[in-house]
Amino acid sequence: MKLDYTDEQNAFRMDVRDWMQANVPAAPLVSFDHSREGFEAHRDWERTLNEGRWGMVTWPEAYGGRGLDLVTWLIFEEEYYRAEAPLRVNQNGIFLLGPTLMEYGSDEQKARFLPAMASGEEIWAQAWSEPQAGSDLAAVRATARRDGDDYVLSGHKIWSSRAVFADMAFGLFRTDPDSERHKGLSLIFFPLDAPGVKVQPIAQIDGETGFAEIFLEDVRVPAFNRLGDEGQGWSICMATAGFERGLMLRSPARFQVAAKKLVELYQANEARLPAATRDAVLQAWMEAEAYALSIYRTASRLVAGGQIGSEASINKIFWSEMDIAMHRTALAILGARAELTRDAPEAAGVGRWLDGFFFSLAGPIYAGSNEIQRNIIAERMLGLPRR
Amino acid sequence: MDFRFTEEQDMMADVVRGLLADHCQPADLRRLMASNEARDSARWAHIVELGLGGILVPEDKGGLGLAPVDFVQLAEAAGYAALPEPLVENAGVALPLLAALVPADHPVLTRALAGEITVALAHPANPMVADADSAGAILTVAGDTVHLTTPEAAGLVHQPSSDPFRRLHTLANVAGETLATGAQPALDAAFDRGALFAAAQMVGIAQRCVDLAVDYAKERQQFGKPIGSYQAIKHHLATCQVKIEFARPVLYAAAADLPNGDLHSRARISQAKLAATEAADLATRTAIQVHGAMGYSWEVDVHFFLKRAVALASWWGDAALHRDRVAARVMTQPLGPEFTFARES
Numbered sequence: 001m002k003l004d005y006t007d008e009q010n011a012f013r014m015d016v017r018d019w020m021q022a023n024v025p026a027a028p029l030v031s032f033d034h035s036r037e038g039f040e041a042h043r044d045w046e047r048t049l050n051e052g053r054w055g056m057v058t059w060p061e062a063y064g065g066r067g068l069d070l071v072t073w074l075i076f077e078e079e080y081y082r083a084e085a086p087l088r089v090n091q092n093g094i095f096l097l098g099p100t101l102m103e104y105g106s107d108e109q110k111a112r113f114l115p116a117m118a119s120g121e122e123i124w125a126q127a128w129s130e131p132q133a134g135s136d137l138a139a140v141r142a143t144a145r146r147d148g149d150d151y152v153l154s155g156h157k158i159w160s161s162r163a164v165f166a167d168m169a170f171g172l173f174r175t176d177p178d179s180e181r182h183k184g185l186s187l188i189f190f191p192l193d194a195p196g197v198k199v200q201p202i203a204q205i206d207g208e209t210g211f212a213e214i215f216l217e218d219v220r221v222p223a224f225n226r227l228g229d230e231g232q233g234w235s236i237c238m239a240t241a242g243f244e245r246g247l248m249l250r251s252p253a254r255f256q257v258a259a260k261k262l263v264e265l266y267q268a269n270e271a272r273l274p275a276a277t278r279d280a281v282l283q284a285w286m287e288a289e290a291y292a293l294s295i296y297r298t299a300s301r302l303v304a305g306g307q308i309g310s311e312a313s314i315n316k317i318f319w320s321e322m323d324i325a326m327h328r329t330a331l332a333i334l335g336a337r338a339e340l341t342r343d344a345p346e347a348a349g350v351g352r353w354l355d356g357f358f359f360s361l362a363g364p365i366y367a368g369s370n371e372i373q374r375n376i377i378a379e380r381m382l383g384l385p386r387r
Numbered sequence: 388m389d390f391r392f393t394e395e396q397d398m399m400a401d402v403v404r405g406l407l408a409d410h411c412q413p414a415d416l417r418r419l420m421a422s423n424e425a426r427d428s429a430r431w432a433h434i435v436e437l438g439l440g441g442i443l444v445p446e447d448k449g450g451l452g453l454a455p456v457d458f459v460q461l462a463e464a465a466g467y468a469a470l471p472e473p474l475v476e477n478a479g480v481a482l483p484l485l486a487a488l489v490p491a492d493h494p495v496l497t498r499a500l501a502g503e504i505t506v507a508l509a510h511p512a513n514p515m516v517a518d519a520d521s522a523g524a525i526l527t528v529a530g531d532t533v534h535l536t537t538p539e540a541a542g543l544v545h546q547p548s549s550d551p552f553r554r555l556h557t558l559a560n561v562a563g564e565t566l567a568t569g570a571q572p573a574l575d576a577a578f579d580r581g582a583l584f585a586a587a588q589m590v591g592i593a594q595r596c597v598d599l600a601v602d603y604a605k606e607r608q609q610f611g612k613p614i615g616s617y618q619a620i621k622h623h624l625a626t627c628q629v630k631i632e633f634a635r636p637v638l639y640a641a642a643a644d645l646p647n648g649d650l651h652s653r654a655r656i657s658q659a660k661l662a663a664t665e666a667a668d669l670a671t672r673t674a675i676q677v678h679g680a681m682g683y684s685w686e687v688d689v690h691f692f693l694k695r696a697v698a699l700a701s702w703w704g705d706a707a708l709h710r711d712r713v714a715a716r717v718m719t720q721p722l723g724p725e726f727t728f729a730r731e732s
Contacts, residue, residue: 078727314628383605385612
């Protein structure tokens with residue numbers, strides 16, 4: 001065990017830091033879920049990142065990456081969050097679909113989709129859930145009927161993050177009409193502006209439209225848009241979900257920066273706060289650190305050739321619950337001012353804790369609800385009977 | 388950056404886990420309890436044979452010269468087995484302290500390294516002394532001076548513990564041969580090891596309780612199905628496992644960082660102790676709940692682990708003390724993701 005960075009890793013950190021200092025927009029961008037303007041500003045940022053070859057440092061150089069390992073990626077993320085750089089509008093693409101494409105895609109598919117993903121030219125949305133297929137994802141009903149060299153897609157997708165303004169979506173479709181449950185599903189890409197696609201934004205509790213419903217009516221896409229084999233959709237989906245829950249969806253750095261801000265908020269208000277508040281703040285810091293250490297440990301294992309397993313579910317439960325606890329502590333420190341919106345004259349120092357608190361409540365739901373994750377841990381890790 | 392144990396470290400842990408699986412099952416514990424002996428001499432002989440006494444003692448003092456990170460998984464295994472014998476307190480805490488204070492040829496050190504005696508430590512952090520009656524020598528502390536005495540001279544006052552395998556005493560007479568003055572740094576390091584390895588034992592206890600509860604939940608049928616098929620049970624146990632999985636990396640990082648002996652490493656050790664305490668607290672209580680009425684019975688083994696967890700929660704510093712040590716780092720040192728592995732410069 002060696003818990004030190006190499007000289008090379010330290011030098012890499014400084015490179016990232018310098019670049020971020022020179023390039024991160026001085027003022028925060030408008031949210032990508034708020035308006036087309038905000039979305040396009042984030043697309044521009046993706047372009048800037050890609051020009052500096054900082055878009056996806058773990059990707060091969062051929063697709064705009066640097067071919068670096070996961071530990072180095074963690075260092076990149078630390079500097080990214082330290083610099084308070086914009087959120088990644090294309091995270092469905094670069095963090096979820098990208099790694100899956102590299103594993104399951106043909107060379108032609110990689111050449112077609114990965115560079116456009118890396119540059120932000122194509123921003124991706126996820127189209128898995130349906131009104132009747134939420135936690136029970138295998139109940140997917142949307143169909144893809146083969147017609148010559150094309151698929152014809154029909155169905156109703158929902159809770160599709162980024163779908164309001166994005167360009168492309170990847171979805172789970174039933175290619176075998178006689179199949180049931182997780183058999184006969186395929187993962188297929190479709191443009192969100194294709195004829196027959198209707199996107200209906202859904203307002204969230206914070207007022208933004210981060211997700212949408214997608215109605216598909218005889219949407220024609222080339223069979224080239226299918227990832228992996230017909231019927232392989234479920235297993236590819238689960239591999240993607242593994243990346244999502246496991247490692248790449250929520251960088252530890254995100255929570256460590258939040259914990260740092262929480263400590264600063266506490267210190268600014270310390271004189272009027274009870275001792276119990278200090279302990280809650282310390283707990284937030286400790287949990288963020290524990291999450292970081294755990295991810296470093298997993299990354300070390302993966303770099304040495306290991307596979308990601310049930311820690312994906314373990315991680316997802318931990319960070320989503322930590323995120324809520326951290327924000328609740330912040331709201332308790334803010335007291336009666338916590339409810340103020342940023343426009344309120346008295347809101348100075350209130351920051352974005354309330355928005356963050358609302359968003360944290362989505363954490364135990366998206367990417368597979370925590371109830372489903374607990375089932376997975378109990379059944380696959382602990383070996384308890386399924387029924 | 389490599390956050391993995393070496394093959395040697397994993398192999399050594401496997402050996403100890405195997406030995407304890409063979410010789411330290413709950414049935415063995417119950418047999419020892421009935422015998423009224425302090426130790427299972429056969430089991431202790433097996434442990435001594437492994438030559439672990441000097442694992443943390445420097446080579447020039449006759450030990451193996453290994454580091455806390457080499458011992459942490461062994462302490463975890465001791466917790467998993469609720470081991471009665473003082474492997475952790477002797478090899479993990481007391482002997483490295485003794486070795487730091489005396490020359491290599493000191494007779495107590497040489498006899499202890501040969502496995503002839505164990506050494507107990509009356510550290511000011513703990514109100515009682517563990518395993519003093521079975522020890523060959525006791526280290527006592529007055530200020531920053533360490534004395535050497537014997538169980539006979541110390542006037543042991545037995546302080547019965549609810550944990551039948553923790554043999555606790557107070558000392559009527561702490562005077563003895565002066566071993567060293569100005570020993571505060573060595574005593575602080577001993578405290579860090581004590582807290583770290585208590586944390587390791589509690590992680591082991593937590594895992595054992597989850598495993599016991601899982602075994603029971605697979606067997607026990609109600610409403611025509613194993614109770615482990617119900618989500619109410621699954622979710623309780625999954626929550627325990629999450630706590631354990633996030634205590635482990637903190638524990639292992641704390642073990643690797645302990646030799647740094649700075650504000651950061653001390654905070655990490657305290658964090659490990661707090662996280663392990665939480666995991667053990669939740670897992671022991673959950674295991675009792677999952678066992679239902681049986682869980683409250685003497686017959687089910689969970690109570691051995693519950694009692695050990697209660698003891699270790701405040702042994703080598705209680706939660707308040709360890710939170711203060713975390714605060715000392717958080718409130719004074721730079722924060723943020725770039726400082727996860729920071730040292731005091």
